[in-house]
Amino acid sequence: MKEYRQNVAAIILNKENKIWLGKRADGMNWGFPQGGIEAGENPESAIIRELSEEIGTKNFEIIGQYPGTLKYDFPKDMKFPTWTYAGQEQHYFLVRLDEQAKIDLESHPEEIEFSRYQFLSLTEILKIDFGFKNEVYHQALAYFSNIIEKN
Known part of the structure; x- marks a missing residue:
């Protein structure tokens, strides 16, 4: 049986409902x-930690969670080496993101995940080929589309 790493992921919206996308x-x-997800963490605490590490802010509100998981x-x-x-x-x-949120991609210089970022509309995001993550991205975006498309 295949073993999968337990993980969290975030679709991040700004006040205009544009979606954050980072260049790895x-x-x-x-x-x-x-x-x-680290030992002793639940998914919600893991996403808070991950966003702090990867985009340098905790100034956001969780407004939805996908029911279950995507693989x-x-x-x-x-x-992978380890x-x-x-x-x-x-x-x-x-x-x-809260209005006062500041993105800092170098907030954890020991492990920089993204070199740059942009905010795109849902329509623009759905035109991108995300390779082996494409199906999962599209499933998550479809689930949250009713919230993303509201303005």
Whole structure:
């Protein structure tokens, strides 16, 4: 049986309901912030920690959570030095940045996840090919679309 890394991911909205998308610092594709759930954490505390680490802010509100989890498999040629999971099982959150939130991609310089970011509309995001994460991204976006599309 395949083993999946327990993980959280966030779709981040600004006040105009545009979606945050970051260019990964490791050269991979654009994507949403995500990260592993550490021992003793629940998914909500993990997403708060991950967003603090990856985008440098805790100034946001959780406005939705996907019911259950979404899974994706890593490509066969993708290897990790410290673990051998088949993929990730993710708890998706929809969050809205507070107006005073400041994005700081270098807030944790020991592990910079994103080199830059932009805010895009749902229509623009749905035109992007996210590779092996495409299906999961589209499922999460479809679930939250009624909230994202409200203005």
